Amino acid sequence: MSSIELLTNKEYKYGFVTDIESDMIPRGLSEETIRLISEKKNEPEFMLDFRLKAYRNWLKMEEPQRWPNITYPKVDYQDIIYYSAPKQKPTLASMDEVDPELIKTFEKLGIPLTEQKQLANVAVDAVFDSVSVATTYKEKLKKHGVIFCSFSEAVHEYPELIKKYLGTVVPTNDNYFAALNSAVFTDGSFVFIPKGVRCPMELSTYFRINNSESGQFERTLIIAEENSHVSYLEGCTAPKFDKNQLHAAVVELVALDDAEIKYSTVQNWYAGDEEGKGGIYNFVTKRGACRGRNSKISWTQVETGSAITWKYPSCILQGDNSIGEFYSVALTNHAQQADTGTKMIHIGKNTRSNIVSKGISAGKSNNSYRGLVKVLAGAEGARNYTQCDSLLIGDKCGANTFPYIEVSNNTAKVEHEATTSRISEEQLFYLRQRGISQEDAVSLIINGFCKDVFRELPMEFAVEAQRLLGMKLEGSVG
Amino acid sequence: MLEIRDLHARVEGKDILRGVSLTVKRGEVHAIMGPNGSGKSTLAKVLAGHPSYEVTSGEVLFDGKNLLELEPDERARGGVFLAFQYPVEIPGVSNAQFLRLAYNEKRKHLGEEELDPLEFKDLLKERAQIVEMDAGLMSRSVNEGFSGGEKKRNEILQMAVLEPKLAVLDETDSGLDIDALRIVSEGVNKLRHADNAIVLVTHYQRLLNYIVPDYVHVLYKGRIVRSGGKELALALEEKGYDWIKDEAEESQPSAASA
Ligand SMILES: Nc1ncnc2c1ncn2[C@@H]1O[C@H](COP(=O)(O)OP(=O)(O)O)[C@@H](O)[C@H]1O
Numbered sequence: 124m125s126s127i128e129l130l131t132n133k134e135y136k137y138g139f140v141t142d143i144e145s146d147m148i149p150r151g152l153s154e155e156t157i158r159l160i161s162e163k164k165n166e167p168e169f170m171l172d173f174r175l176k177a178y179r180n181w182l183k184m185e186e187p188q189r190w191p192n193i194t195y196p197k198v199d200y201q202d203i204i205y206y207s208a209p210k211q212k213p214t215l216a217s218m219d220e221v222d223p224e225l226i227k228t229f230e231k232l233g234i235p236l237t238e239q240k241q242l243a244n245v246a247v248d249a250v251f252d253s254v255s256v257a258t259t260y261k262e263k264l265k266k267h268g269v270i271f272c273s274f275s276e277a278v279h280e281y282p283e284l285i286k287k288y289l290g291t292v293v294p295t296n297d298n299y300f301a302a303l304n305s306a307v308f309t310d311g312s313f314v315f316i317p318k319g320v321r322c323p324m325e326l327s328t329y330f331r332i333n334n335s336e337s338g339q340f341e342r343t344l345i346i347a348e349e350n351s352h353v354s355y356l357e358g359c360t361a362p363k364f365d366k367n368q369l370h371a372a373v374v375e376l377v378a379l380d381d382a383e384i385k386y387s388t389v390q391n392w393y394a395g396d397e398e399g400k401g402g403i404y405n406f407v408t409k410r411g412a413c414r415g416r417n418s419k420i421s422w423t424q425v426e427t428g429s430a431i432t433w434k435y436p437s438c439i440l441q442g443d444n445s446i447g448e449f450y451s452v453a454l455t456n457h458a459q460q461a462d463t464g465t466k467m468i469h470i471g472k473n474t475r476s477n478i479v480s481k482g483i484s485a486g487k488s489n490n491s492y493r494g495l496v497k498v499l500a501g502a503e504g505a506r507n508y509t510q511c512d513s514l515l516i517g518d519k520c521g522a523n524t525f526p527y528i529e530v531s532n533n534t535a536k537v538e539h540e541a542t543t544s545r546i547s548e549e550q551l552f553y554l555r556q557r558g559i560s561q562e563d564a565v566s567l568i569i570n571g572f573c574k575d576v577f578r579e580l581p582m583e584f585a586v587e588a589q590r591l592l593g594m595k596l597e598g599s600v601g
Numbered sequence: 602m603l604e605i606r607d608l609h610a611r612v613e614g615k616d617i618l619r620g621v622s623l624t625v626k627r628g629e630v631h632a633i634m635g636p637n638g639s640g641k642s643t644l645a646k647v648l649a650g651h652p653s654y655e656v657t658s659g660e661v662l663f664d665g666k667n668l669l670e671l672e673p674d675e676r677a678r679g680g681v682f683l684a685f686q687y688p689v690e691i692p693g694v695s696n697a698q699f700l701r702l703a704y705n706e707k708r709k710h711l712g713e714e715e716l717d718p719l720e721f722k723d724l725l726k727e728r729a730q731i732v733e734m735d736a737g738l739m740s741r742s743v744n745e746g747f748s749g750g751e752k753k754r755n756e757i758l759q760m761a762v763l764e765p766k767l768a769v770l771d772e773t774d775s776g777l778d779i780d781a782l783r784i785v786s787e788g789v790n791k792l793r794h795a796d797n798a799i800v801l802v803t804h805y806q807r808l809l810n811y812i813v814p815d816y817v818h819v820l821y822k823g824r825i826v827r828s829g830g831k832e833l834a835l836a837l838e839e840k841g842y843d844w845i846k847d848e849a850e851e852s853q854p855s856a857a858s859a
């Protein structure tokens with residue numbers, strides 16, 4: 124008989140709603156909606172064209188209905204508000220003009236925005252529902268030639284860069300949710316690191332969904348020119364609502380010769396209640412193109428929230444000797460479902476990829492790793508190593524591993540290892556016999572299990588991620 | 602310090618302990634011997650509060666308080682330590698990190714300030730000498746890939762760090778070669794003093810040449826069937842367990858039928 128009872132989720136502490144007046148457009152989706160969004164954002168013609176083209180593609184596409192391990196009711200796309208922005212002055216001269224309610228909201232989330240309290244050495248772009256409300260350290264970064272601003276601002280200030288790169292990694296017809304995003308996205312972050320520059324600080328975007336009726340469709344574009352380097356982090360939370368909300372983001376990364384992009388995510392969207400009511404549908408397309416020789420893109424994700432997570436941060440390894448990495452911790456509890464993994468597409472010679480996936484399932488949740496390693500004919504000497512580990516807590520949850528391997532070059536080496544284990548009664552007893560409480564013991568074992576991923580995270584994030592996992596699994600002994 | 606009164610316990614519906622009584626005082630070393638399967642490890646785990654073992658009757662007082670109503674971690678913080686017969690592995694958790702966490706739990710319990718990693722490193726270095734433990738093992742995952750001997754040494758290192766009032770050492774000698782046995786025994790002897798007590802569980806006499814007990818008890822089929830001084834261990838060494846078994850079965854016919 125086991126005394127590891129189903130571990131219960133501690134109250135979601137980011138579940139509050141900010142009472143703020145919003146500028147919204149009527150619910151529903153049509154060409155009219157898209158024109159309205161573009162107009163509200165005062166966009167140049169090329170953006171409207173981009174959106175409309177995406178919308179027309181989307182209309183022709185089918186929502187993926189049959190994912191082997193995920194079930195959810197059909198989303199009503201006409202019942203979503205596609206634009207919701209807090210009312211404030213159109214242009215803000217300084218942080219002091221940001222609505223104090225918003226400042227307070229982000230402060231509560233642990234993201235201080237005002238000058239006095241800003242996080243040292245981390246620049247933050249704060250996105251609230253459909254728009255970016257503030258970006259810190261913009262001026263300091265500019266001195267180094269680094270551009271870090273909201274996507275909307277970039278469309279106006281750097282249209283040439285946007286035209287050159289937007290949609291080149293994730294085309295508008297890539298998949299159903301990417302097409303939808305391309306049609307209706309409202310804001311997000313833009314990063315440009317010029318040739319030879321090492322970004323002097325961590326860049327980070329914090330996404331907050333507040334409106335119960337709106338979806339969030341953000342767009343992130345990061346460009347690292349030759350021999351540059353950047354580390355970027357994103358965090359996300361949402362209030363508790365009974366209704367499911369759609370979050371369909373697109374992230375595109377471009378690394379040129381000898382450039383390196385490190386992209387880290389700690390995702391803690393509202394996951395729904397214990398019975399699976401409410402929560403975010405997190406349907407996200409993230410892809411990086413290693414276009415240059417010796418370039419490197421590294422994805423690290425800690426996925427703990429959302430009712431459903433569907434994402435496969437991927438690398439297209441075009442440049443010779445380029446490197447793609449994917450480090451993932453995905454935790455599901457209660458009724459959560461996650462289907463996540465990566466795609467590594469080896470095109471250039473001597474390209475290398477490394478995949479480390481750690482899935483933790485508790486409650487009656489379902490957690491799948493799905494990964495593709497594809498080696499094209501020209502990818503002489505390509506290497507891949509994949510390690511997939513699953514940890515089960517209790518006996519009502521599920522874990523699956525679906526590795527797809529397609530190799531068209533016989534000099535390639537592809538290795539895959541997978542394990543499944545449980546937190547054992549004996550491990551818990553051993554730790555408790557040394558004076559460590561049940562909860563700390565569980566958290567110690569889980570953090571040990573995730574170590575290979577956590578050590579890829581920037582320091583502050585690693586601490587936050589550990590705390591988060593502990594909190595999500597806080598349990599009781601039967 | 603420890604008072605066990607007519608303790609009965611079962612696991613998986615099977616009665617294992619069938620009336621154990623034992624009193625251990627401060628400063629004493631007791632050896633519990635007995636053939637395999639007689640319930641020695643069960644007794645050790647019941648004292649430590651393993652959730653799979655159910656106490657059906659009897660009582661255990663530790664420093665005058667009911668030990669059985671405490672959670673395993675509360676017992677540990679209160680000074681009960683079990684050196685496991687089969688220490689488990691905790692992948693990804695470094696030995697040093699684990700030891701510091703355990704040590705700080707005890708400090709918190711005593712209302713003392715926690716040690717930071719640097720301060721703890723010094724303490725660990727000093728304690729590691731007691732069991733001649735290689736510093737390289739501190740940064741490795743707890744027990745992962747340790748040899749049998751290293752695992753046992755690691756148990757005694759934990760004892761040295763936590764300084765328990767009552768240490769129950771379950772077959773700490775098994776799997777040790779003669780040099781390791783000497784090192785571990787000397788380590789335990791260094792940790793032995795007038796304020797703590799040690800219960801040695803073993804079924805070989807050889808350990809008792811190094812750690813000389815004040816009392817020896819023989820556990821057989823869940824009961825202490827004989828107690829004596831250290832010479833009892835020597836008699837067992839010489840004659841084996843058979844005479845004890847025969848004797849026990851004559852006086853307790855019910856044990857034979859169980
Ligand atoms: N967890 C368990 N599940 C089932 N049976 C057990 C368990 N632990 C101990 N036993 C049984 O209890 C008896 C005593 O075991 P143990 O206490 O390990 O003896 P010893 O340590 O003296 O060799 C054995 O018959 C053993 O099979």
Ligand SMILES: [Mg+2]
Pocket residue numbers: 641642643686772
């Ligand atoms: Mg035993």
